[in-house]
Amino acid sequence: MARILINTAEVVNSGSKARAAKSTTGSVVGRIAGVRSGTDSQILSRGGLGSRLDAVYNKVAQLEREIAAIQNAVENGAMQYQRTEASLDNLSRTIMGVNAKSATASTTRSALEQLFTTTIKPLDISEELQKFLSQPKSGLTEEQLKFLKDIAGRIEKIKVATKEESEKKLEWNEAEWQHEFGKTVVKMLGVEYVKELSEIFGEASLIEFLGKISTANTDHYFVKAEGKAEDEMTTSMNFEDNKKVGDKIDNWVNERQDMYGIPHEKEKIEKYYDENGNEISKEDAEKFYEREITLAELNHTESVSVSLYDGEYRIGEKGKITATVCEAEAHAGISAGMYVIAADGSHRFSPGVKAEIGTSVTAFEAEWEQQWLGDEMLGLNTDITATVGRAEASAEAVAQIWGENGELDMQLNASASAELIGGELEGSAGINILGGEIGVKGSVNYGIGAHAEVGIKDGVIKCDIGASLGVGVSVGFEVDVGGMVDTVADAASAAWVEATDFVSEGWNSLKSGWNSLFG
Amino acid sequence: MGIDVGSANARANDLRGCANDLRSAKSNLSQYKAVFGNDWQATEAGYFASAVGGVENRMNQAISELESIAGDIVSTANAIKQEEEERARREAEERARREEQERREAEERAAKEKAAATVAKSVVQSVTRSISKGTGRRR
Numbered sequence: 001m002a003r004i005l006i007n008t009a010e011v012v013n014s015g016s017k018a019r020a021a022k023s024t025t026g027s028v029v030g031r032i033a034g035v036r037s038g039t040d041s042q043i044l045s046r047g048g049l050g051s052r053l054d055a056v057y058n059k060v061a062q063l064e065r066e067i068a069a070i071q072n073a074v075e076n077g078a079m080q081y082q083r084t085e086a087s088l089d090n091l092s093r094t095i096m097g098v099n100a101k102s103a104t105a106s107t108t109r110s111a112l113e114q115l116f117t118t119t120i121k122p123l124d125i126s127e128e129l130q131k132f133l134s135q136p137k138s139g140l141t142e143e144q145l146k147f148l149k150d151i152a153g154r155i156e157k158i159k160v161a162t163k164e165e166s167e168k169k170l171e172w173n174e175a176e177w178q179h180e181f182g183k184t185v186v187k188m189l190g191v192e193y194v195k196e197l198s199e200i201f202g203e204a205s206l207i208e209f210l211g212k213i214s215t216a217n218t219d220h221y222f223v224k225a226e227g228k229a230e231d232e233m234t235t236s237m238n239f240e241d242n243k244k245v246g247d248k249i250d251n252w253v254n255e256r257q258d259m260y261g262i263p264h265e266k267e268k269i270e271k272y273y274d275e276n277g278n279e280i281s282k283e284d285a286e287k288f289y290e291r292e293i294t295l296a297e298l299n300h301t302e303s304v305s306v307s308l309y310d311g312e313y314r315i316g317e318k319g320k321i322t323a324t325v326c327e328a329e330a331h332a333g334i335s336a337g338m339y340v341i342a343a344d345g346s347h348r349f350s351p352g353v354k355a356e357i358g359t360s361v362t363a364f365e366a367e368w369e370q371q372w373l374g375d376e377m378l379g380l381n382t383d384i385t386a387t388v389g390r391a392e393a394s395a396e397a398v399a400q401i402w403g404e405n406g407e408l409d410m411q412l413n414a415s416a417s418a419e420l421i422g423g424e425l426e427g428s429a430g431i432n433i434l435g436g437e438i439g440v441k442g443s444v445n446y447g448i449g450a451h452a453e454v455g456i457k458d459g460v461i462k463c464d465i466g467a468s469l470g471v472g473v474s475v476g477f478e479v480d481v482g483g484m485v486d487t488v489a490d491a492a493s494a495a496w497v498e499a500t501d502f503v504s505e506g507w508n509s510l511k512s513g514w515n516s517l518f519g
Numbered sequence: 520m521g522i523d524v525g526s527a528n529a530r531a532n533d534l535r536g537c538a539n540d541l542r543s544a545k546s547n548l549s550q551y552k553a554v555f556g557n558d559w560q561a562t563e564a565g566y567f568a569s570a571v572g573g574v575e576n577r578m579n580q581a582i583s584e585l586e587s588i589a590g591d592i593v594s595t596a597n598a599i600k601q602e603e604e605e606r607a608r609r610e611a612e613e614r615a616r617r618e619e620q621e622r623r624e625a626e627e628r629a630a631k632e633k634a635a636a637t638v639a640k641s642v643v644q645s646v647t648r649s650i651s652k653g654t655g656r657r658r
Contacts, residue, residue: 010558017551024544025578028537032585035537039530040522043595049588056584060541063574063581067548070570077567078559 011078018071025064032057521603527596534589538582545578 036044036053044050548571555568 007558011554014551014554014558017547021544021547021551024540024547028540028544031533031537031540035530035533038526039592040527040596040599042522042599043527043592046595046599047591049591049595052584052588052591056581056588059577059581059584060537063578066570066574067544070567070574071551074559074567 008078012075015071015075018067018074022064022067022071025060025067029057029061029064032060522596522599524593524596524600527592531589531592534585534592538585538589541578541582541585545575545582548575548578 032053036050036057039049039053044053552568552571552575555564555571559567
């Protein structure tokens with residue numbers, strides 16, 4: 001993960017040092033010439049002194065030119081970075097639909113807190129676990145019970161800590177830990193306070209920033225946090241060998257599925273679609289769909305991603321504004337990044353392009369940009385890998401939800417999308433009790449060129465767009481969306497409508513913003 | 520016209536001043552380079568730092584060369600001066616030798632002339648006496 005830290009003001013200011021060096025060097029060049037002309041010819045003719053003076057004259061003159069070139073490149077790069085960043089800020093605001101700079105820290109915090117309490121619900125997990133633990137505990141050893149209680153206790157601590165810390169300065173991050181019970185993967189994801197998480201989970205739960213861009217007046221955090229509690233748990237005990245425990249957990253998952261009306265694995269509907277939205281057989285479908293993503297999860301991601309980009313705008317020495325980029329950017333990027341137009345002009349679903357193509361990434365990056373800037377037809381590819389109960393099942397689906405003009409058009413393939421939802425919800429609901437992760441990354445490239453890449457690799461949706469003109473900025477994000485029972489159970493269809501509207505709006509804004517930036 | 524060592528020294532000092540100025544420029548560059556570690560941390564910043572480092576290295580070479588040339592200018596001027604002085608000394612010695620020889624030759628000539636004159640005088644006196652004696656007998 002590239003890490004970028006640039007203080008453009010300081011970089012530009014430091015140019016005075018380079019200019020001073022250049023000026024001095026230029027002066028030296030002139031003085032060497034003066035010495036050359038003022039030195040007795042008898043001296044110059046001896047020992048090649050004249051030639052040596054000529055050589056050092058040329059060398060210093062070359063140094064002067066190089067200093068000027070470096071300084072020029074650095075300042076241009078810094079300024080371009082600044083301009084690009086400003087454009088990205090603007091783009092973010094466009095995508096968000098709000099003026100980030102008008103959002104105050106308090107309103108942002110309030111929004112995040114509301115999101116935390118209404119959307120991110122570790123409390124539910126806690127409650128579910130408490131209910132589970134209150135049931136007859138046959139089949140569970142004391143050690144296993146202790147483990148589960150520990151989970152519940154940690155969640156409660158998060159809950160308490162969140163409440164207690166709500167008035168303090170926030171450092172929102174995303175934390176996740178996961179553990180496997182048999183073949184059932186339990187993921188927990190929440191928006192937590194860094195400090196409290198560290199205290200709760202200890203050093204092993206340190207949260208990492210995936211990317212940070214800082215300028216003189218802004219801080220942009222693109223964060224991904226990983227709870228390392230998983231390691232602690234997996235090393236402390238092994239549930240794999242305990243069928244009873246696995247069964248118990250599976251039953252618990254099955255109960256949740258029944259409770260929320262989530263179809264079980266055997267009821268899963270797998271459908272495959274080509275780039276035109278026509279249903280095709282599994283054999284004819286692309287083979288590179290390996291991981292899950294559901295539209296419902298995308299909708300969920302909208303909720304959590306608010307905390308994943310934290311932009312701080314400092315105003316002078318005293319003021320600052322904190323803004324948060326919503327997940328619309330991510331969604332739009334996700335959607336946009338799932339397609340590729342092959343060299344022969346054919347449209348191809350290739351969210352796995354990066355993983356599948358490997359070393360050909362660079363070539364595709366160029367194509368991607370061309371594609372993005374055009375009005376080519378786009379599609380959507382999803383791959384659902386579900387772990388429900390003891391069996392791991394996967395469903396793959398492809399849907400075309402983009403119109404000919406590159407705008408989202410859900411009506412175009414409404415049926416395909418609807419089918420897709422069903423399949424995805426099935427796949428994801430049982431796995432992810434609460435989860436998902438989003439990371440945003442940024443990088444600066446020097447003299448490489450324009451690129452855009454999006455894909456799924458190792459279950460993470462990646463989007464990386466950028467343009468390098470001398471020095472350019474690329475912005476990307478990674479999204480690993482997990483399931484959320486609440487999302488599925490509460491309003492799957494309503495969430496879908498919201499998601500499509502939101503994604504559509506976000507994508508169109510992104511496209512507009514992109515064109516205004518680089519078009 | 521002889522070599523002007525003072526002027527050569529002045530030129531050498533100019534070059535040494537140039538070297539010092541380049542040191543100052545290099546110091547500025549070092550401070551400039553620091554920005555890539557402090558205020559710009561990214562891949563391309565490393566390239567810039569490397570480029571500045573390259574300039575610094577070649578600036579060091581230029582500094583060394585300028586100082587070397589300055590020293591050589593002075594030593595060359597001194598050498599030329601020594602050569603000029605040696606040549607002048609040799610010329611003076613030759614001139615003195617020639618003058619001494621000429622003096623000796625002149626003295627010899629004078630001596631010879633004096634001797635000749637003495638002889639002539641003696642002859643004249645002798646002749647005169649002979650003439651005087653002859654005239655008396657006839658009387």
